[in-house]
Amino acid sequence: MGKTLAETISDGKVHVFDGAMGTVLYGKGVFVNVCYDELNLKQPQLVREVHEAYLAAGADILETNTFGANPVKLGGFGLAPDTEEINATAARITKEVAGDDAHVVGAIGPLGIRIEPFGPTSREEARNFFTRQATGLLDGGVEGFIVETFHDLAEIHEAIAAVREVSSLPLFAQMTVGIDQKTGFGTDVPTIAARLTEWGADVVGVNCSVGPSVVLDAVEELAKHTDRPIAAQPNAGIPRDVGDRKIYMASPEYVATYAKFMIEKGAKFVGGCCGTTPEHIREVSNYVASTQVRHEVAHISAVDIQTVAEHEAVPLNTRSSWGAKIASRQLVTSVEIVPPKGAVASSMLAQPARTSFLNLIAVISFRGCATHST
Numbered sequence: 577m578g579k580t581l582a583e584t585i586s587d588g589k590v591h592v593f594d595g596a597m598g599t600v601l602y603g604k605g606v607f608v609n610v611c612y613d614e615l616n617l618k619q620p621q622l623v624r625e626v627h628e629a630y631l632a633a634g635a636d637i638l639e640t641n642t643f644g645a646n647p648v649k650l651g652g653f654g655l656a657p658d659t660e661e662i663n664a665t666a667a668r669i670t671k672e673v674a675g676d677d678a679h680v681v682g683a684i685g686p687l688g689i690r691i692e693p694f695g696p697t698s699r700e701e702a703r704n705f706f707t708r709q710a711t712g713l714l715d716g717g718v719e720g721f722i723v724e725t726f727h728d729l730a731e732i733h734e735a736i737a738a739v740r741e742v743s744s745l746p747l748f749a750q751m752t753v754g755i756d757q758k759t760g761f762g763t764d765v766p767t768i769a770a771r772l773t774e775w776g777a778d779v780v781g782v783n784c785s786v787g788p789s790v791v792l793d794a795v796e797e798l799a800k801h802t803d804r805p806i807a808a809q810p811n812a813g814i815p816r817d818v819g820d821r822k823i824y825m826a827s828p829e830y831v832a833t834y835a836k837f838m839i840e841k842g843a844k845f846v847g848g849c850c851g852t853t854p855e856h857i858r859e860v861s862n863y864v865a866s867t868q869v870r871h872e873v874a875h876i877s878a879v880d881i882q883t884v885a886e887h888e889a890v891p892l893n894t895r896s897s898w899g900a901k902i903a904s905r906q907l908v909t910s911v912e913i914v915p916p917k918g919a920v921a922s923s924m925l926a927q928p929a930r931t932s933f934l935n936l937i938a939v940i941s942f943r944g945c946a947t948h949s950t
Contacts, residue, residue: 581679581719581746584636585778585805589868590839592861593637593809593847594630599824600853601626611653613645616666623666627673633854634861635847636678639722640666643685646709660712667716681720681748682713684735691731694761699734706738720746724809725784725849727752727760729771736775748807748845749777752784753794765794769801781807784849786814787826788834792841799842808843810834812851824851832859839864 584591598612604622606612615623623641630638642663647656655662663682670680687705691697710721721739726732732751739747749772751759758764765782772780780802782794791810798806813826835846846864848856893903901908 578676581637581681582778584679585746589844590864591637591845592635592857592864593807593845594627594633594635594639595809595848595852595854595857596850597623597626597639597641597643599851600629603853611644611650611655613642613650613662613666614653614655614658616641616645616662616669617658620665620669624669624673627670629854630857631673631678633858634865635857637845637847638670638674638678638680639683640670640680640713640716640718641683642666642709642713643683643725644688645712646684646687647705648687648689659708660715663709663712664716667713667718671717679719680717681722681746682710682716682718684709684713684721684723684739685725686727686731691728691734693730694728699730702731703734703738703741706735707741710739710742714743714745718745720748720778722748722750724748724750724781725752726750727763729759729761729763729768733771733775736772736777740776746778747776748779748781749775750781750783750807750809753782753790755786755790757790757793757797765797766801769798773802773804777804779807779845780804781809781843781845783807783809784811787811788813788831788838792834792837795838795843796841805844806842807845807847808835808838809845809847809849810852811849812853812856826851826856828853828856828859831856832863835860836863839867 579587601612601615601622602608606615606622626641627638640663644650645659645662645666647659650656650659650662667680667682674680684706687697687702689695689697691699691702713721721743723732723735723739726735732749736747736749751763751768751772753759753765753768759768769780780798782791782798785791785794788810791808795806795808810831812824812831816823816825831848831852838846846860848860891903893900898908
């Protein structure tokens with residue numbers, strides 16, 4: 577992309593994340609009882625196709641297919657020993673697709689268990705689980721990390737600490753809130769902003785939730801309590817049961833409209849979460865592209881401006897023959913010539929002056945907007 581992810585984060589522009597991975601894989605026929613993270617090893621082309629679709633839709637930051645690729649969740653499929661390999665492979669697949677056109681961040685989600693003081697898993701154990709995942713992603717060549725969709729501040733703290741133990745690459749940290757603007761553990765948005773900033777996240781954000789409107793309110797509140805860039809990746813609304821499927825009802829246009837509002841409230845990174853597809857991201861990307869400054873604006877200070885030396889005004893009678901006539905109070909006549917069709921006037925100007933005057937005498941005007949004088 578010509579610049580590092582850190583430079584992209586600090587450039588002050590709006591950037592577009594991709595959308596849901598699982599939603600699109602499910603749409604391609606992958607059953608819900610399959611380990612979607614294992615697809616990086618078993619069906620890499622399928623994962624590659626999803627990344628390609630988001631890149632074509634305009635996303636300039638792609639997330640690896642590793643949201644649940646931690647030892648705890650992988651253990652439910654007997655895949656815990658493959659944690660590092662699954663994460664590293666996912667990173668390589670994403671990088672191959674991204675090339676020089678997008679940044680790649682390693683996605684890390686919750687463990688799916690409760691840690692102390694709400695559960696039996698210690699913080700140290702949780703950090704070790706996250707460290708294994710982060711190490712695999714780093715080995716695969718990610719440019720940064722995104723820890724997302726957390727409800728528990730203690731758990732996201734351990735995820736951030738694990739990433740920081742193995743890397744100083746840029747880190748996005750996102751939690752999810754409900755309609756009451758609190759996490760499932762009762763943490764409000766101002767506290768989220770304060771803690772994620774304190775713990776060293778380079779970008780602070782909200783994702784998932786119950787739809788764009790709730791995320792919009794959270795973005796507005798985050799902007800009041802952090803000096804870090806803000807990210808927003810909402811769900812495409814709340815899914816409804818349609819037949820034997822859960823369908824997200826928010827249209828691409830609806831999500832893009834809310835992305836516009838989120839940007840106006842301060843978000844610098846917008847994208848999608850559950851239920852969003854390349855079509856949603858294309859609409860978001862089209863809006864962002866329409867608002868970006870295409871050329872760098874040159875800023876010139878007063879000290880850079882050199883004073884132009886004063887010159888005496890040129891007397892009217894020496895400026896031109898027409899100016900001489902006006903200065904001596906002679907009668908002047910102007911001829912307004914109807915312009916030719918198109919942008920080339922050479923054929924009209926090539927005619928002899930006498931012929932031009934005779935042919936166009938009917939459009940002689942004395943209105944003062946002269947293009948020829950006699």
